[in-house]
Amino acid sequence: MPSDNTLSPWLRSALLNDSHRLVFNSRTAKETQDRVADVFKPHRLTSTGQLNARLHSLPLGQVSLNRLAYGGDVIIEPERLEHFYLIQMPVSGIAEIQTDTECIQSNSTVASVLNPTARLRMRWSGDCDQLVLRIEREALELACSHHLGHPLRAPLTFKGDLPWVSDPVWSNLVQYLARLLQESPDAPAQPLICRQLEQLVINTLLSIQPHNYFDEFHQTDRKLAPRHVKKVEEFIEAHADQPLTPAGLAEYAGVSVRTLYAGFHDFRHLSPMEYLRSVRLQKTRSALQSPCDNRSVTDIALSWGFTHMGRFSQDYRKAFGERPSETKRRSTDS
Numbered sequence: 001m002p003s004d005n006t007l008s009p010w011l012r013s014a015l016l017n018d019s020h021r022l023v024f025n026s027r028t029a030k031e032t033q034d035r036v037a038d039v040f041k042p043h044r045l046t047s048t049g050q051l052n053a054r055l056h057s058l059p060l061g062q063v064s065l066n067r068l069a070y071g072g073d074v075i076i077e078p079e080r081l082e083h084f085y086l087i088q089m090p091v092s093g094i095a096e097i098q099t100d101t102e103c104i105q106s107n108s109t110v111a112s113v114l115n116p117t118a119r120l121r122m123r124w125s126g127d128c129d130q131l132v133l134r135i136e137r138e139a140l141e142l143a144c145s146h147h148l149g150h151p152l153r154a155p156l157t158f159k160g161d162l163p164w165v166s167d168p169v170w171s172n173l174v175q176y177l178a179r180l181l182q183e184s185p186d187a188p189a190q191p192l193i194c195r196q197l198e199q200l201v202i203n204t205l206l207s208i209q210p211h212n213y214f215d216e217f218h219q220t221d222r223k224l225a226p227r228h229v230k231k232v233e234e235f236i237e238a239h240a241d242q243p244l245t246p247a248g249l250a251e252y253a254g255v256s257v258r259t260l261y262a263g264f265h266d267f268r269h270l271s272p273m274e275y276l277r278s279v280r281l282q283k284t285r286s287a288l289q290s291p292c293d294n295r296s297v298t299d300i301a302l303s304w305g306f307t308h309m310g311r312f313s314q315d316y317r318k319a320f321g322e323r324p325s326e327t328k329r330r331s332t333d334s
Contacts, residue, residue: 021056021057021058022054022055022056023035023038023039023055023056023057024053024054024055025052025053025054025055026051026053026054027050027051027052027053027071028051029045029046029047029051032045032051032053032070033045035055036053036055036068039055039057039064039066039134040078040081040084040086040134041078041081041082041083041084042078043076043077043078043079044075044076044077044078045074045075045076045077046074046075046077047070047072047073047074047075048072048073048074049072049073050072051070051071051072051074052069052070052071052072053068053069053070053071053072054068054069054071055067055068056068058181058188059188060188060194060197060198060201061139061194061195061197061198062135062136062138062139062140062198062202063133063134063135063136063139063197063198063201063202064133064134065131065132065133065177065181066131066132066133066134067091067129067130067131067132068129068130068132069128069129069130070124070126070128071126072126073123073124073125073126074123074124075121075122075123076120076121076122076123076124077120077121077122078120078122079119079120080116080117080118080119080120080321081114081115081116081118081120081137082116082117082137082321082322083116083136083137083138084116084134084135084136084137085113085114085115085116085134085135085137085140085158085205086112086113086114086132086133086134086135087111087112087113087114087132087133087135087162087164087205088106088111088112088114088130088131088132089111089130089131089132089133089164089174090106090107090108090111090128090129090130091108091129091130091131092108092127092128092129093107093124093125093126093127093128093129093130094106094107094124094125094128095107095112095122095123095124095125095128095130096122096123097112097114097120097121097122097123097160098120098121098122099114099115099118099119099120099160100118100119101118102160104160104161105161106161108165109163109164109165109166110161110162110163110164111161111162111163111164111170112160112161112162113158113159113160113161113162113205113209114160115155115156115157115158115160116137116155116321117155117157117321118157131174133201135201135202135205137156137321139198139202140156140202140205140206141155141156143199143202143203143206144156144206144211144213144217147206147217148213148216148217148268149225149233149268150233150268150270150275150278151275151278151279151281151282152213152278152319153270153274153278153319154212154318154319155318155319155320155321156211156212156213157211157212158205158209158210158211159209159210159211162209167208169204169207169208170204170208170209173200173201173204177197180197216269225263225267225268226263226267228253228254228255228259228260228263229253229260229263229264229267229268231252231253232249232252232253232260232264232272233268233275235249235252235253236249236272236275236276236279237279240276240279240280240283240304240305241280241283241303241304241305243305244276246260246261246272246273249272260272277315278319280304280305280306281315281316281319281320283304284300284301284304284306284316284324285316285320285327287300287303287304288300288324288327288328288331289327289330289331290331291331291332297324297325297328301324312324
């Protein structure tokens with residue numbers, strides 16, 4: 001496991017500052033704000049003096065590895081990230097991140113893990129130079145859902161601080177990425193390697209960083225759910241647009257309603273009807289994200305069994321961190 005002193009040399013070679021990975025360098029706050037927004041999202045940037053900013057970026061499918069420094073004290077206010085997670089790892093300097101629920105003091109041994117649904121305000125010191133992993137929210141939540149065996153009941157939310165140097169799994173992951181880029185800089189251009197690197201980052205984060213599904217994620221008996229639970233899950237996936245009832249699902253599975261509910265509670269930690277609602281929310285979201293679907297939000301919601309629009313909107317925002325209309329508008333604008 002590398003120590004802080006041994007991290008610096010190989011981290012300084014990460015992304016190499018190669019010209020073909022350079023997104024920009026600038027000394028003006030306005031250009032810096034605009035160019036960083038192109039890679040991440042629109043935000044407010046406040047600086048107390050002239051900057052010497054630079055950003056390098058390497059896409060890895062649904063993940064991107066970036067290196068960002070402002071070269072001056074700055075305050076960054078992106079509101080919510082909305083559609084992605086960020087893991088910020090200072091090579092030097094410090095960053096203070098204020099969220100809705102916690103204040104994270106990030107430095108050369110402590111990384112910050114930023115959730116898409118939390119309001120953010122960040123202060124970077126002038127000498128702050130960070131490796132930044134961006135992970136698309138949909139990819140990370142989908143990977144978590146697939147591992148759990150059911151749709152997520154609420155947004156995936158990570159603990160904010162990550163001891164990225166002292167954690168042997170994470171530090172060796174970052175070291176591996178850095179060495180790969182140094183010794184085989186063209187490797188990420190290979191589609192199979194790119195996909196493997198993307199999944200390595202996603203699955204490592206899900207496995208080592210505490211989150212609201214962490215205990216369930218690490219249950220060893222999760223995949224031993226009885227056949228009637230899996231059978232009902234498959235039936236719900238295929239018939240979520242139809243009027244389904246607990247009695248009808250139990251009859252299909254050949255068990256009593258009580259047995260069905262007990263199986264879902266013990267192995268999926270939710271009821272069959274909660275599972276149905278989660279599937280319907282996911283399918284509604286997919287329809288709202290499709291630019292080819294010209295139906296209104298109400299029509300799409302009704303087609304998936306949601307009849308109370310106020311409750312549907314609340315459940316949707318709780319699950320995905322945005323209103324259904326915002327999802328629809330983004331698909332229309334793209």
